[in-house]
Amino acid sequence: MDPTDQLILRELSQSGRMTMKELGEKVHLTGQATAARVLKLEEAGIIDGYTIRVPKEKIGYPVHAFVTAIMHEPRHQKFLDELDSQPDTVSRYFKTSGEGCYLIECHFPTHQELDDFLNGISEFASYKVTIAIQQYGQ
């Protein structure tokens, strides 16, 4: 992970589909040398994959919420299965220290679906909801 690799990561984070030739120009290498470096980064797991950025509001999911879940009982698996069964709404979730047991990032078409989600969750956990009004960065 020399400075060239770091630059590669920065450039690919911004524009992950540019050609190796283009990327090579940015880091002052040939396309082939650049591709070899990228391959190494992939093999090391530093580049874990390639994705697209899709603003959720553009695909009908404008309501963005963070739900802190405080579990009622120690068996969590059914709760986690419940989360995994809704990949469209549940983007990511984390086991956490701090106030809750889990922090869930999720997106919904309307507040109605958020309400439905919370009702589904309430079987397993009590919760606290934080609505994201505006996102910065990324």
Place this chain on the structure above:
Amino acid sequence: MDPTDQLILRELSQSGRMTMKELGEKVHLTGQATAARVLKLEEAGIIDGYTIRVPKEKIGYPVHAFVTAIMHEPRHQKFLDELDSQPDTVSRYFKTSGEGCYLIECHFPTHQELDDFLNGISEFASYKVTIAIQQYGQ
């Protein structure tokens, strides 16, 4: 946004650097037709760009925290500038309704740097920290 477009989004989310030819095979179109659809999705802002997934722990930032900031005073700009000045640690942040004013997702090499970050923030806001122990999904 017909089912083919949705499939394109799903496939590119998983593997954002596959060739248009490959993607075309998955959605039963030629590479040319697929590229045309992808271009439309880009122009519509539905595909907002291409990125890499880089696990932060692989690049020396294993400590993952969500910081809820409750502002002391109404002028937030200096606080936001402070956040923007640390792009390595501050991944994203949100203006929120609910408990705090801002929710900040951040990564650090060690708890020491988290502490430094919190000290820097404390000038503007009080805070509550949630540490992510394990991530699921994405």
Place this chain on the structure above:
DNA sequence: GTTTTCACTTGATTAATGAAAGGAATTGAC
């Protein structure tokens, strides 16, 4: 009923990728 539009395919051209060979700089062994 004709024309326009749209989404797609086909075919030709251009550009990128991948493989192989070779050269310079670095490292370690003796």
Place this chain on the structure above:
DNA sequence: GTCAATTCCTTTCATTAATCAAGTGAAAAC
């Protein structure tokens, strides 16, 4: 100090994919 091994890069060439330009057919517009 010299030699061999390794690493990292460049160059060249064959292969493959992307791009561009027509062209087709079906649906919508008038």
